[in-house]
Amino acid sequence: MDQLSVEHLLGIKYLKKEDIELIFKTADHFKEVINRPIKKVPSLRDITIANLFFENSTRTKLSFELAEKRLSADIINFSASQSSVKKGETLIDTVNNILSMKVDIVVMRHPNAGAGVFLSKHVNARIVNAGDGAHEHPTQALLDSYSIREKLGSVKGKKIVIIGDILHSRVALSNIFALQLQGATVKVCGPTTLIPKYITELGVAVETNLKKALQWCDVANVLRVQHERMDIKYFPSIREYTQLFGINKQLLDSLNKKIIIMHPGPINRGVEITSDVADSEQSIILNQVENGVAIRMAAIYLLAQQIKK
Amino acid sequence: MYSKQRLVAAMAKKTLLNSKDIQIILHRLACQLIENHTDFSNTVLIGLQPRGTFLAKRLVQLLENEYKVKNIKLGLLDITFYRDDFRRREEPLKASNTSIDFIVEDKRVVLIDDVLFSGRSIRAALTAIQSFGRPLSVELLVLIDRRFSRHLPIQPDYKGSQVDVINSEKVKVSWVENDKKDAVYIINEN
Numbered sequence: 001m002d003q004l005s006v007e008h009l010l011g012i013k014y015l016k017k018e019d020i021e022l023i024f025k026t027a028d029h030f031k032e033v034i035n036r037p038i039k040k041v042p043s044l045r046d047i048t049i050a051n052l053f054f055e056n057s058t059r060t061k062l063s064f065e066l067a068e069k070r071l072s073a074d075i076i077n078f079s080a081s082q083s084s085v086k087k088g089e090t091l092i093d094t095v096n097n098i099l100s101m102k103v104d105i106v107v108m109r110h111p112n113a114g115a116g117v118f119l120s121k122h123v124n125a126r127i128v129n130a131g132d133g134a135h136e137h138p139t140q141a142l143l144d145s146y147s148i149r150e151k152l153g154s155v156k157g158k159k160i161v162i163i164g165d166i167l168h169s170r171v172a173l174s175n176i177f178a179l180q181l182q183g184a185t186v187k188v189c190g191p192t193t194l195i196p197k198y199i200t201e202l203g204v205a206v207e208t209n210l211k212k213a214l215q216w217c218d219v220a221n222v223l224r225v226q227h228e229r230m231d232i233k234y235f236p237s238i239r240e241y242t243q244l245f246g247i248n249k250q251l252l253d254s255l256n257k258k259i260i261i262m263h264p265g266p267i268n269r270g271v272e273i274t275s276d277v278a279d280s281e282q283s284i285i286l287n288q289v290e291n292g293v294a295i296r297m298a299a300i301y302l303l304a305q306q307i308k309k
Numbered sequence: 310m311y312s313k314q315r316l317v318a319a320m321a322k323k324t325l326l327n328s329k330d331i332q333i334i335l336h337r338l339a340c341q342l343i344e345n346h347t348d349f350s351n352t353v354l355i356g357l358q359p360r361g362t363f364l365a366k367r368l369v370q371l372l373e374n375e376y377k378v379k380n381i382k383l384g385l386l387d388i389t390f391y392r393d394d395f396r397r398r399e400e401p402l403k404a405s406n407t408s409i410d411f412i413v414e415d416k417r418v419v420l421i422d423d424v425l426f427s428g429r430s431i432r433a434a435l436t437a438i439q440s441f442g443r444p445l446s447v448e449l450l451v452l453i454d455r456r457f458s459r460h461l462p463i464q465p466d467y468k469g470s471q472v473d474v475i476n477s478e479k480v481k482v483s484w485v486e487n488d489k490k491d492a493v494y495i496i497n498e499n
Contacts, residue, residue, distance in 0.1 A: 037441060307396060
C-alpha cells in the first residue's frame with residue numbers, strides 16, 4: 001500500500017494495520033532526514049497548514065510545528081486563549097474563516113471528544129486530530145508504537161501495560177487501539193477509580209497491582225495524573241498514589257527482567273515516576289519526542305499526497 | 310504508413326547493450342573517473358535510488374578490485390521528497406532509503422544514475438545533495454543518455470552510451486543483482 005485509506009487522521013480506530021505500517025515506513029525516511037545537517041525537504045512547499053489549539057499544549061504543538069516546517073509547509077498558529085472563540089464564535093465559523101485564507105490541512109487540539117470528526121464533516125480541509133478531550137490522540141499513539149518497534153524490532157506479540165490515569169487519557173485509548181491493531185497484548189493498571197468501567201470490553205485486562213503488572217510486561221507506558229480534568233477526588237492523596245502506582249528504581253530493579261519505560265509527557269517527577277527511572281537507560285522518553293517529529297512528518301506528508309493539484 | 314514488420318518490431322523488446330557491452334562500458338567509465346579523480350581522496354560517489362545504486366556499486370567494485378583504488382566513499386541518495394511532481398501524478402511516490410554517512414562539504418561529488426531522460430531527477434538530486442553540505446563540485450555519470458528528451462539544461466559529464474528513442478519507448482537497464490542479467494533494452498510501451 002502506498003496511500004492511506006483515510007482522508008483525515010482523526011483517530012487510530014479509523015485506521016487499518018496497513019496504514020500504520022505505511023506511516024512507520026515513511027517515518028523511517030523522515031527520521032533519516034531530520035538527522036541530516038540540513039533537516040528540511042521541499043515536498044510541501046505549496047501546502048498551508050493551520051495549527052488550531054483550543055487547549056494548552058507545549059510538546060505536541062512544537063512537534064507538529066517543527067514537522068510542518070521540516071516539510072517546508074507554510075503554517076499559521078492559533079491558540080484559543082488569544083482568539084475570537086472568547087468572543088462567542090462557533091468552531092465551524094472560526095475554522096471556515098481560517099480556511100478562506102486557503103488552508104489545506106488543519107491540525108486541531110480541542111477539549112471536546114469528537115471535535116475533529118465533527119469538523120471533518122463540515123469543512124473542506126484535511127483534519128489531523130492532535131488530541132480531542134479524553135478521546136483520541138492518534139499521533140501520540142503512533143509515535144509510541146514506533147518507538148517500541150524501534151527498540152524491540154516489532155510491536156507484534158509484545159506485552160504492554162499502560163499505567164495511571166486511564167479514565168482521563170486520550171493517549172491510553174489511542175494506544176490501546178494502535179497496539180491491538182499491531183498484534184500486541186495490552187493491560188491497564190491504576191487505581192480502580194481511574195479505570196473506565198467498560199475498558200475490558202476493548203479486550204484489555206485490568207491489573208491493580210503495579211508490581212505484578214510490571215513483572216508481566218515488556219513495556220510500561222506511564223501516564224500523568226490529569227488533575228486539570230478532575231472535578232472530584234479520585235484518590236485520597238498524591239502521596240498515596242505514588243506509594244501504590246509510582247515507579248521507582250527499587251521497584252524496577254526488583255523485577256527479574258529489564259522492561260522499557262515510556263511516558264508521553266509532561267512528567268510529574270516524583271509522582272508517577274521518579275527522576276532516576278525517567279532518566280535511566282531503560283527509559284525511551286526522549287526517543288519518543290524525537291520520533292514524534294518523524295511520525296508527524298509522515299502523517300502530514302501522506303495526507304498532503306492525497307490533495308491533488 | 311507503418312508496414313506490418315515495422316509494427317511487430319516496434320512492439321518487441323530490443324536489446325541495446327548486452328552484458329559484454331556493459332562490461333566494456335563500465336571499464337571505460339571507471340578509467341574516465343580515475344583520469345579526473347586520481348585517488349578519489351576528495352571525491353564521493355552518490356548513487357541515486359532506486360536504480361542508479363546498482364551502477365554505482367558496480368563501479369565501486371571495479372575501481373577497488375581491478376584498478377586498486379582504495380577507500381572510495383559511496384553514498385545512496387533518495388530524491389523522492391525533492392521531486393517536482395509531488396501531488397501531480399496518479400500513482401503516489403514511493404521513497405527508498407538514503408544512506409550517506411559523510412558530509413559532502415568541499416567534496417567533489419559524482420552523481421550516478423542509470424538513464425538520463427528529462428533531467429528532472431538530477432535537478433532534484435542537486436537540491437537533495439545540498440542537505441549534506443556544500444560540495445566543491447558536482448558531476449554527473451550515467452550509463453544511458455537519452456538524447457533530445459531533456460526538460461532542463463542538464464548534461465552528463467560521463468556517459469556509457471547515447472541513444473535516440475522516441476517518447477513512447479522506454480529504456481530499461483537490468484542488472485544481474487535484480488533482474489538476473491546485465492542488459493539494456495528498448496521497450497515500446499504501445
